[in-house]
Amino acid sequence: MEKQVGQQSLLPFCRSKGMGVATVISTNLLMEQLYLKYQQRPWTETLKLVHFCMDKPRRSPVSDAPDGPLLSCMEKLQRTLNDKSLFSVMNRLESLSKQKGLNSHVSPSGTACYITSNMFYIEVQLEKDGRVMDAKLAHLGEAPVICDDLVQHLRMKNYDAFGKILEDLSNLYQIPGNSQMKAKGYLALQSLEKDLHSMSLLHRTQDVNRVTEVLHGKVGHLVPRTGGTPMNIEFYISPYQILEAELNPGSLVCGTKAVVTVEGTDTLHKLPLSPLLVDSQAEENGNPTFLPLTDELSVDLSAYFLLKFHQPIPLSLSNLEDIQMLTGIQITALKLAPLYELIIQSTLKEKCSEDLSMHKSRFFVSLPDCPKHCYFINKGSEKSNLAGALVSKIPFTHPKCVPAVIEILRHQMAYNSLISSCVSDKYINEDDSELLYFEVIPHKNTSFSVFFIHPMSENLACEKSSVTFIYIPKIQL
Numbered sequence: 001m002e003k004q005v006g007q008q009s010l011l012p013f014c015r016s017k018g019m020g021v022a023t024v025i026s027t028n029l030l031m032e033q034l035y036l037k038y039q040q041r042p043w044t045e046t047l048k049l050v051h052f053c054m055d056k057p058r059r060s061p062v063s064d065a066p067d068g069p070l071l072s073c074m075e076k077l078q079r080t081l082n083d084k085s086l087f088s089v090m091n092r093l094e095s096l097s098k099q100k101g102l103n104s105h106v107s108p109s110g111t112a113c114y115i116t117s118n119m120f121y122i123e124v125q126l127e128k129d130g131r132v133m134d135a136k137l138a139h140l141g142e143a144p145v146i147c148d149d150l151v152q153h154l155r156m157k158n159y160d161a162f163g164k165i166l167e168d169l170s171n172l173y174q175i176p177g178n179s180q181m182k183a184k185g186y187l188a189l190q191s192l193e194k195d196l197h198s199m200s201l202l203h204r205t206q207d208v209n210r211v212t213e214v215l216h217g218k219v220g221h222l223v224p225r226t227g228g229t230p231m232n233i234e235f236y237i238s239p240y241q242i243l244e245a246e247l248n249p250g251s252l253v254c255g256t257k258a259v260v261t262v263e264g265t266d267t268l269h270k271l272p273l274s275p276l277l278v279d280s281q282a283e284e285n286g287n288p289t290f291l292p293l294t295d296e297l298s299v300d301l302s303a304y305f306l307l308k309f310h311q312p313i314p315l316s317l318s319n320l321e322d323i324q325m326l327t328g329i330q331i332t333a334l335k336l337a338p339l340y341e342l343i344i345q346s347t348l349k350e351k352c353s354e355d356l357s358m359h360k361s362r363f364f365v366s367l368p369d370c371p372k373h374c375y376f377i378n379k380g381s382e383k384s385n386l387a388g389a390l391v392s393k394i395p396f397t398h399p400k401c402v403p404a405v406i407e408i409l410r411h412q413m414a415y416n417s418l419i420s421s422c423v424s425d426k427y428i429n430e431d432d433s434e435l436l437y438f439e440v441i442p443h444k445n446t447s448f449s450v451f452f453i454h455p456m457s458e459n460l461a462c463e464k465s466s467v468t469f470i471y472i473p474k475i476q477l
Helices: 002-016 021-039 043-055 068-080 086-099 148-155 159-171 179-201 210-216 239-247 317-327 339-350 401-420
Strands: 103-106 112-116 120-126 132-139 221-223 232-236 256-272 277-282 288-290 298-316 362-365 373-377 387-396 436-442 447-453 460-466
Touching: 086 103, 086 112, 086 120, 086 159, 120 148, 132 148, 148 159, 159 256, 179 221, 179 256, 179 277, 179 288, 179 298, 179 401, 210 221, 210 232, 232 401, 256 387, 256 401, 298 317, 298 339, 298 401, 317 387, 317 401, 339 387, 339 401, 339 436, 387 401
Parallel strands: 373 436
Antiparallel strands: 103 112, 112 120, 120 132, 221 232, 232 256, 256 298, 277 288, 298 387, 362 373, 436 447, 447 460
16 A cells, blocks of 8 residues: 555656656666665664765765755765764774775674775774774784874864875885785885984984974984874974974974875886895995895885875976986976976965966065065076976985985975065055065076165165075075
């Protein structure tokens, strides 16, 4: 009787939509098949399926559908709601692991979730009320280790950060070949990390502060890999950030960082399988000494090491060529453009400017107790031929490349900081008689000229400067 009522209610609706009787019958058959399929399943499994479908990523952008804004809001609400039961937390972990291409299963006790791949697994222990007790990570052939970063993200319900760690762990093994080759890639990364950590301790005093270490350390301020969080190197802090740290004691000012990782390639590279740094010995010039990369200490893999940046860095063509000469590896997929244009775009993007196309080369900067400055930045594409590119990662194969690459990056970042100090997202449409006007013109290498009206006469004055004259505490450029 219920089925008849359902069919009768469907007929008027389908006819109003221009659907024939055959279509109605096929719809009813489909509904009946679905009803029979899930009739014997318990309600908990159906609820679990519904939760999984809600967490499953959409195949097309939400904005394409007419109800896109509503669905987008619902997805944000669903991500924001706190999971307050063992079932909901377990279900979220299972759905998240599937989104990241990993497997998952629940222990017989129902209080542990295992997220697994062929190369690693994560064990999440839960209380019966859904509270996370601990999370352990184990790579292939290693004992499980408790990871505080995983525990913290899960307890704070920060599933986006937890999912990012799952991606980073999976990316460690995106190397062509079988499980044995992938395991060797991970072993090579471990060897590199040990050498970098040893280099960070060379000539280091106990009372060294973080800023000095960032600007002077062989490998900057190094934070070892912990659990799912990769090793990162902080290698530059701008003078503005140093001043902010001095004016606000206890504040943690974050400089420019690079993540150390390994990535698969189409060509073979020789990577170390064990640490190469000779026990804290150094050459006469202060550079560390490494063992030769013999067949016993290395392996040929379709992979290389990477320094990956959180935001692309504008690098001059000359610095790019120097880095590629040091590493012996070409940085591909680069789009050359005037360096100053790249610096301006990156600065405006960092300052959350409204529309980059609205800004040409005229910027207004306010200084304390001074008239406003107006800077005309000449991009110099024809005069100086100073080209550059946005670089998001630098490949290399040997730990000895890292200190030299970091020195080049520090030099470039100091230069970029100086030019970006003339860039502002504020602009004035009308002329102002109290403005001081300056024109910045780039030259080769890291030099530039600044033209301005002489304060004592009506003539133009010119000051030629170089980044080597910038005062940055305890840094050699």
